[in-house]
Amino acid sequence: MATNTKFGKIVWAKVKGSSPWPAKGVDSIASIKRPSKKGNWHFVRFYGSNDHAWIDYETHIWPYKEYRKRFGDKDKVPQTFREALLEADKEYETLGPEDLPAADHELLLSEMAPQKLTKPAGAVKRGRPPAADKNFFVDPDNKPAAVKRKNSTQPRREPPAKKPVETESSANGEGGSSNSKDESKDLKQTGQTTVSSLPSLIRSPKLSPRTHVSPRRTEIKAQVYDFDDAVLSSQLLSNKKNIKVTSSRIGFIGLGTIGMAMVRNLIKHGHKVSVWNKTVSKCTEIADVDVKVYDSPAQLVSACDIVLACLADPFAVKEVLFCQNGVMESMGPGKAFVDLTTVDVETASDAECQIKRAGGEYLEAPVSGTKKDAVNGTLLIMAAGNEDLYKRCTSCFQAISKKSYYLGSVGHGTRMVLSLSLINASINCAVAEGMALADRVGIKHADLLDVLSNSACNSQLVSTTSKAIIAKNFTSQLSLKHIQKDMKYAIEMADMYDQPLHMAASVNEMYKRGKSLGLSNLDMSAVYKATSK
Known part of the structure; x- marks a missing residue:
């Protein structure tokens, strides 16, 4: 159902946490499945983030106008919340009568208002309530009324009830068990509020819906844009792909190890690229190709339609966006910003919010891969955000990657790449520890590598890490400091979702030890030095 006819089309909605x-x-x-759990589920879009979710109409939706002061007038709220509130207020003023709450919303408000639960007379403090008071509801006057059983000479033994959802009363041992089907039906007919239908207590946010829509509620379905494998293989051999180049003017910010390789691939496949880099001397390294260098991000944005950025971390992204003569000074309608950096979800969401507010378009598109992948144009791209912009970037993505994925709203690209980085970092560390153990017990590394290559553990990552350790060649393909940065953000993301990461936490500490030993700028396989004594 699209419109909440009782509460109006614009509402307050709450997700867990x-x-x-x-x-x-x-x-x-x-692509977003309705929850299988019983409930009066309504589908909503959250203002500000454009995230979508199924919300239980009975317990987690409130009318907008009546609860505007209670939920909206708070001193300490994130900027993203203020942006969402302004957007909702503006649209609410334009609503017609058919989109406003029904006439009986006052009754509904009284039903949804938090009520103080009181114990029935004679209820004990601990254990189960007496049989006569086992099932009860709270009427509007807070006067408990026992639910009568069917006529019977002896009390009928009830079958074991399913464990009810914990409410304030049941958590304190003062509530009763859930009602039977017949009893629930009777209660609905009387129009009274049951204990199980009361809304949960309002808590301060761990995350806003723009950064926290539980993966268990939202299914991420990727759209895959890739090449035919046979065609890709032949094109890689010829070192050039057959691409229909976009007519958009392309800008690029960030000429690091990965960024430099991306720019070369874009130019090689026919794109006209302009660049800016904080360290001006890096621009001389691409003097052999046809590229125009600008003096500031603002000038670059003014001259280009789409600006791609591949930077070190969230701090570098924020600096490029908001510094003097930064991206935001020239951002507006007809301009687009595509961030290829691996950042945290909050940074991606804030960047989208500010760019959309200025009239521009935003796409997060973090990449996964090594220096070799960047040079060969075989990175992976996990994109999310403006889908139309994603399609307009097709030729750019084809030039720098072997596959790109469109994952929906902003945040999902970051979540995907952080999950992938956690797996890669853990495997790399496991190989390093295994080779350190083999060395300690007298097993030759070459023999271990031969066994690994013929075992179920064999993979490109295992082989690359093993060979680097054997050769003691830790020239950076993906630096240790960058993989540790990704691990840090993955663990922070897991904390927001209360997801334990026991092994990942230990792996992260190993990479941190590597940084303390001065291995930050070496390849991530150099973590081997942190595992061996």
């Missing part, structure tokens, strides 16, 4: 957030009832999206 966050405070209520301005939202709008919209038509459901096929």
Whole structure:
């Protein structure tokens, strides 16, 4: 159902782990499945982030106008919340009568208002309530009323009930068990509020819906854009792909190890590229190709339609966007910013918010791969955000990658690449520890590598790490400091979702030890030195 007819089309909606957030009832999206759990589920889009979710209408949706002061007038709220609130307020003023709450919303408000639960007379403090008071509901006057059993000479033994959802009363040992089907039906007919239908307590947000829509509620379905494998193989051999180049003017920010290789591949495949780099001397390294260098990010954005950026970390991204003569000074309609950097979800969401506010377009597109992958144009791209912009970047992505994925709203690209980085970092560290152990117990590394290459453990990553350790060649393909940065953000993301990462936490400490030993700028396989004494 698109419109909440009782509460109006614009509402307050709440997901687990966050405070209520301005939202709008919209038509459901096929890729986001309706929860199998019983409930009166409504599909909403959250303002500001454009994230979508199924929300239980009975317990986690409130009318917008009536709860505007309670949920919206707070001193300490994130900027993203203020942006969402302004957007919702502006749209609410334009609504027609058919989109506003129904006439009986006052009754609904009284039903949804938090009520103080009181114990029935004679209830004990601990254990189960007496049989006569086992099932009860709270009426509007907070006067408990026992639910009568069917006529019977002896009390009927009830079958074991399913464990109810914990409410404030049951958590304190003062509530009763859930009602039977017949009893629930009777309660609905009386129009009274059951204990199980009361809304959960409002808590301060761990994350806003723009940065926290639980993966268990939202299915991420990727759209894959790639080449035919046979064609790709032949094109890689010829070191050039058959690409229909976009007519958009392309700008590029960040000429590091990966960024420099990307620029060369873009130019090689026919794109006209302009660049800016904080360290001006790096620009001389591409003097052999046809590229125009600008003096500031603002000048670059003014001269280009689409600007791609591949930077070191979130701090570098924020500096490029918001510094004097930065990207935002020239951002506006007809301009687009594509961030290829691996950052945290909050940075990606804030960047989208500010760029959209200025009238521009934003796409997060973090890449995964090594220096060799960047040179060969075989990176992986996990994109999310503006889908139209994603399609306009097709030729650019084909030039620098072997496959690109479109994952939906902003944040999902970052979540995907951080999950992948966690796996890569853990495997790399496991290989390093295994080879350190083999060395300690007298097994030759070459023999271990031969066994690994013929075992179920064999993979490109295992082979590359093993060979680098044997050759003691730790020239950076993917630096240790960058993989540790990704691990840090992956662990922080897991904390937000209360997801334990026991092994990853230990792996992260090993990379941190490597940094303390001065291995930051070496390849991530140099973590071997941190595992051996």
